[in-house]
Amino acid sequence: MTERTQEAVSYLNVIESRRSVRAYDPSFRLERSELEALIQEATLAPSSANLQPWRFLIIDDPQLQEVVFPIANSQEQVRTASAVIAILGDLQCYEHLEEIYGEAVARGYMTQEIKESFVARVSAMLPAMSEQQRKEMAMFDGGLATMQLMLSARAKGLDTVPMAGFDKDKFKEAFAIPDRFAPLLLVAVGKAEKEGHPTTRLPVERVTFWNDHFNA
Amino acid sequence: MTERTQEAVSYLNVIESRRSVRAYDPSFRLERSELEALIQEATLAPSSANLQPWRFLIIDDPQLQEVVFPIANSQEQVRTASAVIAILGDLQCYEHLEEIYGEAVARGYMTQEIKESFVARVSAMLPAMSEQQRKEMAMFDGGLATMQLMLSARAKGLDTVPMAGFDKDKFKEAFAIPDRFAPLLLVAVGKAEKEGHPTTRLPVERVTFWNDHFNA
Numbered sequence: 035m036t037e038r039t040q041e042a043v044s045y046l047n048v049i050e051s052r053r054s055v056r057a058y059d060p061s062f063r064l065e066r067s068e069l070e071a072l073i074q075e076a077t078l079a080p081s082s083a084n085l086q087p088w089r090f091l092i093i094d095d096p097q098l099q100e101v102v103f104p105i106a107n108s109q110e111q112v113r114t115a116s117a118v119i120a121i122l123g124d125l126q127c128y129e130h131l132e133e134i135y136g137e138a139v140a141r142g143y144m145t146q147e148i149k150e151s152f153v154a155r156v157s158a159m160l161p162a163m164s165e166q167q168r169k170e171m172a173m174f175d176g177g178l179a180t181m182q183l184m185l186s187a188r189a190k191g192l193d194t195v196p197m198a199g200f201d202k203d204k205f206k207e208a209f210a211i212p213d214r215f216a217p218l219l220l221v222a223v224g225k226a227e228k229e230g231h232p233t234t235r236l237p238v239e240r241v242t243f244w245n246d247h248f249n250a
Numbered sequence: 251m252t253e254r255t256q257e258a259v260s261y262l263n264v265i266e267s268r269r270s271v272r273a274y275d276p277s278f279r280l281e282r283s284e285l286e287a288l289i290q291e292a293t294l295a296p297s298s299a300n301l302q303p304w305r306f307l308i309i310d311d312p313q314l315q316e317v318v319f320p321i322a323n324s325q326e327q328v329r330t331a332s333a334v335i336a337i338l339g340d341l342q343c344y345e346h347l348e349e350i351y352g353e354a355v356a357r358g359y360m361t362q363e364i365k366e367s368f369v370a371r372v373s374a375m376l377p378a379m380s381e382q383q384r385k386e387m388a389m390f391d392g393g394l395a396t397m398q399l400m401l402s403a404r405a406k407g408l409d410t411v412p413m414a415g416f417d418k419d420k421f422k423e424a425f426a427i428p429d430r431f432a433p434l435l436l437v438a439v440g441k442a443e444k445e446g447h448p449t450t451r452l453p454v455e456r457v458t459f460w461n462d463h464f465n466a
Contacts, residue, residue, distance in 0.1 A: 043260060043261050043262075044259060044260060044261065045259050045260065045261045045263075045264045045401065045402075045405040046259075046405065047261075048261045049291060049294050049398060049401075049402070050294065052294070052296075054296050066460075070454050070458065073454050073457065073458050074454050075265060077451045077452070077454070077457065078265050078266065078268070078451065079397055080268075080270050080400075080411075080412055080449075082414045082415075084449050084450075086451060086452055086457065088457065089457050089458070089459065090457060090458045090459070091458075091459045091460075091464070092458060092459070092460050092461070093460075093461055094460070094461065095461045095462075098461050098462060130452060133452070134450060134452065137450040138449060138450045141448075141450060143447055143448050143449060143450065144447075166382075169386075170385075170386065170389055171414065173386055173389040173390045173393065174389045174390070174392060174393040174396075174414065174434060174435060175393065176390060176393060177389065177390040177391065177392060177393015177394045177396070177397065178393045178394075178396060178397040178412070179397075180390075180393070180394060180397075181295055181393065181394040181395075181396075181397035181398055182265060182397055182401075184296075185261065185265075185398075185401070186261075186265070189261040189262065195296075196296055196394070198298045198387065198390065199298075209462060209464060210462070210464050211464055212464070218390060219390060231359055231360075232357075232359050233296075233300050233354060233359060234300075234350060234353040234354045234357060234359065235293045235294065235302060236293070236302055236346060236349070236350065238286050238289050238290045238293070241289065241293065241302065241304065241305050241306060242286065242289050242305070242306045242307075242308060243305065243306070243307045243308070244282075244307075244308050244309075244310070245308070245309055245310065245311045245314050246311075246314060246425060246426070248307070248425060248426050248427055248428070
């Protein structure tokens with residue numbers, strides 16, 4: 035699970051070997067630095083105006099995993115995986131605009147002038163969006179980052195399973211999550227005890243349409 | 251851009267070299283088989299109950315790319331990229347339940363018994379969700395598949411840029427998209443003429459929280 039191991043893993047192998055794994059080795063615990071490495075790689079994903087509207091609540095305390103268990107429909111992986119990562123959408127992500135673009139200027143990726151016009155434009159646009167629109171933005175961008183997180187885990191020999199089915203209100207309450215953060219998804223991560231089973235996909239021609247020939 | 255080339259590309263290299271590219275070589279056109287290969291790899295992404303609520307409208311006719319241009323805020327990449335792929339959410343994705351799970355049984359991935367209990371459960375649940383809830387499910391799952399699409403493109407030496415800013419109603423009208431499909435995002439794909447510029451990310455510790463220590 036070192037950087038070197040990961041570099042040797044081909045992209046194609048990673049996407050083809052990723053499965054949703056629901057049986058984990060409960061004795062295997064990830065180091066915090068390993069979990070942080072997953073987050074770091076996940077955040078390389080792009081987001082609308084680079085606003086990075088995702089936050090990650092990592093639950094790796096076994097007692098707190100027990101708290102999540104009933105909230106997440108008693109799915110066994112919640113307590114046997116090394117950690118449960120909650121993907122949260124930050125509905126006020128535009129407050130970090132100065133910080134994000136300021137850093138881009140400091141690194142010479144952007145001129146001060148471009149930064150200022152960009153910040154002015156996004157600052158006007160985002161707060162004018164409804165909370166629902168901002169949540170939707172966070173959902174799509176959250177999906178992008180979550181896919182990268184799951185692939186990064188696979189590249190490191192780990193397994194994951196995304197869980198959309200959990201009681202979001204109870205989860206917010208149990209973990210004292212402020213209202214600005216919307217829980218979007220839970221991801222269990224750990225070492226598989228039993229391989230995930232293969233699944234099928236609709237054939238490409240059933241999900242693809244070309245140009246103006248739209249036939250549902 | 252062969253399978254062999256791709257296998258040689260490491261996962262880490264793919265995620266680190268992916269950038270949002272806005273300047274494309276307009277003379278470079280992708281074959282339809284190459285575009286289909288991207289879709290095929292994208293669809294290996296997981297989705298809620300494996301419902302695969304995404305559809306892909308690939309616009310590779312230059313005249314139709316011109317039609318998208320004003321709808322997508324006159325972003326130059328819309329007409330210079332090899333293709334624009336619209337990610338659509340299928341709000342009635344549960345209609346494909348029999349097809350998806352039937353195939354899983356046919357391949358021996360699932361018993362007939364498990365299939366039937368699963369189909370009954372999901373068939374009862376999905377239509378009871380509001381259209382908004384189904385759209386949100388499609389947005390998150392669409393994000394997962396789109397990230398994989400962009401990474402697969404990078405692994406093949408191609409570049410992409412996701413575009414959330416476009417007039418969804420005008421797009422639906424221009425391409426006669428049935429109401430069951432919600433346009434979620436456009437992705438331009440092609441051969442970069444100019445490299446994408448690097449961007450910054452908030453440090454891991456600014457976007458990560460642990461267990462019950464929630465401090466916004």
